Amino acid sequence: MPAPMALQLYSVRGEMARDFDGTVERVAAMGYAGVETGGFAPGSATAAAQLFKSLGLSVCGYHTGLPLGEKLPELLDTLAALDCRRLVIAYAPPESFQSLDGVKQTAERLNEAAALAQAGGLSLGYHNHWFEFYPLAGRPAYDYLVEALAPEVFLEVDVYWAQTGGVDPAGLVRRLGTRAPLLHLKDGPAQTGLPMTALGDGAVDIAACVAAGAGTAEWLVVELDECATDMPTAVERSFQYLSERGLGRGQAG
Numbered sequence: 001m002p003a004p005m006a007l008q009l010y011s012v013r014g015e016m017a018r019d020f021d022g023t024v025e026r027v028a029a030m031g032y033a034g035v036e037t038g039g040f041a042p043g044s045a046t047a048a049a050q051l052f053k054s055l056g057l058s059v060c061g062y063h064t065g066l067p068l069g070e071k072l073p074e075l076l077d078t079l080a081a082l083d084c085r086r087l088v089i090a091y092a093p094p095e096s097f098q099s100l101d102g103v104k105q106t107a108e109r110l111n112e113a114a115a116l117a118q119a120g121g122l123s124l125g126y127h128n129h130w131f132e133f134y135p136l137a138g139r140p141a142y143d144y145l146v147e148a149l150a151p152e153v154f155l156e157v158d159v160y161w162a163q164t165g166g167v168d169p170a171g172l173v174r175r176l177g178t179r180a181p182l183l184h185l186k187d188g189p190a191q192t193g194l195p196m197t198a199l200g201d202g203a204v205d206i207a208a209c210v211a212a213g214a215g216t217a218e219w220l221v222v223e224l225d226e227c228a229t230d231m232p233t234a235v236e237r238s239f240q241y242l243s244e245r246g247l248g249r250g251q252a253g
Contacts, residue, residue: 002210006036008223031250036088038063039064042078045078061088062075062086075120075122086125088127089127103148106145107145111148114153125181127158132145133167142167157184160190169204170208181218183209184223186204188201196227198235199241201237222239
């Protein structure tokens with residue numbers, strides 16, 4: 001059975017700023033089975049959680065940043081309200097991946113954060129951009145990161161940024177296997193500084209990436225940071241692209 005599809009709500013942040021409830025309702029009406037989110041103010045997740053539940057939307061992940069320690073009690077409350085068990089570190093500075101020492105220190109911080117999260121009943125992962133794949137001592141810096149991470153740290157592979165960074169995203173997903181339970185799917189020219197497109201309209205072989213994660217990817221998460229066309233339309237077209245090809249399943253799938 002295909003993995004369920006979620007939308008990273010960052011994609012529709014502009015629309016949510018104007019009408020949060022209406023935007024989420026539109027996402028559910030498109031057929032998405034879940035959402036990925038982040039950034040709730042203390043105590044504000046409860047109302048959102050009620051809305052998600054009423055619309056049949058699961059929360060597959062929650063994006064946050066490092067350091068985690070002082071934020072953990074608040075995050076535990078937020079994720080409990082959202083009935084979500086996956087915490088994703090959304091970003092580490094590009095300079096962290098320009099030396100082996102920088103990669104090692106980043107891995108250590110992620111491992112420490114993962115231990116804190118695990119003690120709170122959560123699993124913690126890392127979401128890549130493009131700069132993790134730039135060459136370092138003859139290999140992509142990302143390779144050193146993965147090797148230095150504790151086994152309990154999962155990888156949320158952003159296939160678009162992986163390709164932008166110069167690696168084959170499907171091959172990466174295949175190599176990581178069960179370590180990559182969440183896949184970020186986006187499309188476009190695979191160049192920094194240029195807007196993205198709906199899935200199927202760009203340079204990324206989305207079908208190959210999904211096939212590489214068959215049986216190991218638990219969620220397919222559509223995320224468009226910026227878009228060359230109307231964002232809600234692109235988000236809906238992306239859902240249709242996956243659904244019509246049997247690559248992912250929605251609420252009714």
